[in-house]
Amino acid sequence: MRQFISFVIKEMRHILRDKRTMLILFGMPIVLMLLFGFAITNDVKNVRTVVVTSQMDHLTQQAVDRLAASEYFTIVKAVSTPKEAEWMIRSQKADLAIVFALKHQGAQFIVDGSDPNMAQQWTTYAQQVVANPSVSLISQKLLYNPRMKSAYNFVPAIMGMLLLLICAMMTSVSIVREKERGTMEVLLVSPIKPLMIIVAKVVPYLLLALVILTMILLMSSTVLQVPLQGSLGWILVLSLIYILLALSLGLLISNIAQTQFVALLVSAMVLLLPTVMLSGMLFPVESMPTILQWISDVIPPRYYIQAMRKLMIMGVGVQEVWREVVILIGMTALLLVVSLKKFKTRL
Amino acid sequence: MIKYLLQKEFLQIRRNTFMPKIIFIFPIMVMCVMPWVMNQEVKNIRVDVVDIDRTTQSQQLVHQIEASNYFIFNGQKATYHEAIKDIETSKADIILEIRDGQYLIAANAVNGTKGSIGSAYLSQIVTSRQLILYSQFSILSLYNKGQNYKVFMIPALMGILMMMLCGFLPALNIVGEKEKGTIEQINVTPVSKWSFILAKLIPYWIIGLLVLSLCLVLSWLVYGITCEGSLWLVYLLAILLALFFSSFGLIVSNYSDTMQQAMLVMWFFVVCMLLLSGLFTPTRSMPELAYMTTYVNPMHYFIDAIRTVFVRGGTFPAIAHQVLALSVISSVMAIWAVKSYKKNS
Amino acid sequence: MNAIDVSHISKSYGRVKALQDVSFSVGKGEVFGLIGPDGAGKTSMFRILCTLLLADKGTATVDGFDVVKQMNEIRRRVGYMPGRFSLYQDLTVEENLKFFATLFGTTVDEGYDSIKAIYSQIERFKDRKAGALSGGMKQKLALSCALVHQPSVLLLDEPTTGVDPVSRKEFWEMLSMLKERDITIVASTPYLDEVRRCERVAFLSEGRVMGIDTPEIILDRFKEIFNPPGLENGSRFKVQGSSDNVIEVEHLVKAFGDFHAVDDISFTVKKGEIFGFLGANGAGKTTAMHMLTGLNQPTSGTGRVAGYDIRTEHEQIKKHIGYMSQRFSLYEDLTVAENIRLFGGIYGMGSEEIKTKTDDLLRQLKFEDHKNDLVGSLPLGWKQKLAFSVSIFHEPAIVFLDEPTGGVDPATRHQFWELIYEAASRGITVFVTTHYMDEAEYCDRISIMVDGKISAMGTAEELKRNLNQPDMDHVFTYLARQATRSSD
Structure with missing residues (x-):
């Protein structure tokens, strides 16, 4: 036991001594949370709009006023021909032009369509503002996220990504570094059991991950004001399972990689990128082609993020996420067994 | 002199068992997948x-919803409550309730965009x-007539690839020489700083341009x-952009002691630059303070410019x-x- | 019962046969030496014994346990110090020692007696990070870490590489103390004096056991390998009548905080001279050399190398010197020819010149067949010879060699010094540090550094006469024992 504790202390020292890494490890969640919470939004806002009208009559004026008043649009100029408006879009001075027809027989919307998604939204919004249905038949309700904050969507995603990065990358590098420097030889020959080496390697990163998890949860409820809807206990339990899974992945990488360089590239490029892209972290899984959906079926963070979104944001009970929980536990068990089996007790 | 240094760098890249694979397979993977x-087209929204x-x-409205590209009609529900259950279990994304000629649309907004x-x-x-x-409204979309989201994303992807390969590989390079001790041998030779750094940078520029060409060909062949x-x-x-990222990688490398450090520092900056570049989300909807950062963000200029072209x-x-801004930022970084x-401490 | 029984062990890596049908046994409490040139299979043997490696054929037992089936039993009883024992660079000296002590199930206090002689020399630096220690001090710390526990079998793979002669003596004294406690010791070493301290030695060559006997008999039987005829110092053509100083150093100081690594040294070296720069580990040799080669700025004092000021004209100096460091310094992932080409090119030689000179060089080293081999795949001794040849490839005025022969077997060292003599005869000044006292005798002039200061300088003869000592070994021990700073 004493051996084990001193091993853990040694690992902790490695982590704590590397000031820059520490700074990044703790700075990253904070900066990411702030970015996603405040800076990154898909909102339609400040769309540079040109108004095209030959003669400004009363109704047109009203429509333009409504446009100007909405936070979606900023009127940059009023011109008299569609040609001029188009030229403004082409020279990147405007995003949208609204050509008002005479006698209010509708309007034409000229839009910079390079981003079809945004273009769609701009025109939909503009149509609504211009049409101004006097009696609204429709009421809209945005469930769970009434103020349309992207943070609601991204907090679980950041958790999924950072926990994976810290656990998988840091663990694998710390083991491979011992191999590369030759200290692993001594550790293996020492009386300490190989299993203990692994556990001792993993414990500090587990703690680190828990600290960062707490940090993210605290930040999300205080600074970003994303309410924690579900039960904190289950959130922690699920996160623990996920952390274990990430640690086993790190272990597996360390078995394959012989040099830190390879371990780093594998965790950063081969592991992290698909995770970010295919797990539904940033891009919804449903809009991917079927093959990619299959691939995403085997990507563990997908289930974690899915479950977290439900638990944290939607506040459903754990019975609604049992499927994700079972899958995560299964994957963890599988990875753990494989990586322990593959851990070399000889050179 | 630089000729020999360059030769060395190329040989080392070629000898490395991992690098050539990364340089070729990675872009292909990224471009094909x-x-x-990154298709943010919102499609297949399930409606209750x-x-x-x-x-x-x-009834007609329901038919119209069924016919729409965007929606999948998930079914009729007897009560709003029942429909909410569907949302909670992720079986549906949106509820449309029709009551007394009034319409209530309730959407799961956890994913705000969707x-x-x-x-x-x-x-x-x-x-x-x-x-x-509404029937009198018409929409004229300039550029990207096919409303293809990929057209919008592919140039950005090229930027990401250049960033990954031209940024991360040089960052690991010098730290690697530090950890192996070979840098000491170089430091006692009369190699000038400029030629040493240039010899480290040029290979990655060439790799960057190769990757770019590969991307251009792939986007034509595949899409x-x-x-x-x-x-x-x-x-x-x-x-x-390659000049910027390779210089940036070397700066990180020069200040780092271990590969892990270099990697994490790079990662941190790269993620921030990416998120604030307007690659995924429009920069103009950012708050003032965040928008200010785009003035010094080379990725922002690059994404803007390459989409324009x-x-x-x-x-x-x-x-x-944008070209001017990029050149200024990149030259500053290169000098740094x-x-x-x-060479002498 | 024998402590170690090895019978018919074979091991190969791909086509390379590291060990072929090796058998020997070591009695309980015996000090047994495994000796042989680089690549003889010593390290593989050690790894098999400590269960890190599986043999292809044959069996071995350690302390009565089978190395394959009873791995855990052996790991509990064996102490192993690999050739490149590596410490945790970001932990302090004390933390390293404590960690390894606990790992082996003991404490520093319990094991202190067995490491005192060596650890006391570095104890002063116990709060320093291991990464900031000099090469030799790291090795001493590694030794302390390996010896802090008392296993029943101790396996030491070249434990004293890079360690100065005095500490080596102390180390072997410690080993004989352990022997008294009935600990079995198997060690490999390139030093002949250490070979003599073993009770029996096995001589391995190309993976085969060539003989097992007492050191005297083995050294005698293979004397052409272990005792190459000494180099005739007088036979060397000396650059006559040169009185130009190529290195002039006055009151040079390098301080790290309040620690003076190099403390006010002054000396001159003449053109064409072979200048031996001796000193115990941590005496400041490498730091001094870093200042002379323009890697470090001196804190105070002046110096000129090849006519250029070391403070302001370090880039000029770099054009006129060659350098070969302790840490092997060629690119392992380039071939022999590519390395030569790179360094030739760096010093501004033309392609044609490089090509012809490369062929000459390879012929001289008898390396023609290995021209296109990766440097990483060559044995250590070859790498060192190659690194030296590369460092003088551009005909520098001075070449700085920082422990160039550490860990190299006697025959290869002999060849290495022939190369040095050959270079000196062409007028290249050689500035060399070494821990081999026979090599010190090969130098024209020697300085011995103690605690950052030069405490003696002159020819080997002068030093012996002035200090009234029979040989260089005694001269060195006499001076180094006066050191205060590493043992207070």
């Missing part, structure tokens, strides 16, 4: 309809049935997407501003990279 993934009125009009676009589309369908005015503007401008932008077919004057490399 990512455009499908709670039709209390049961009129012909509401929620808001979905409800916008749905309300458009509903209102267009109510208001004749049939070609550059609207001049290819020369694309390459010009790519060189400037690639998607909108812009000519040099259209991107002159040389200055931060110390």
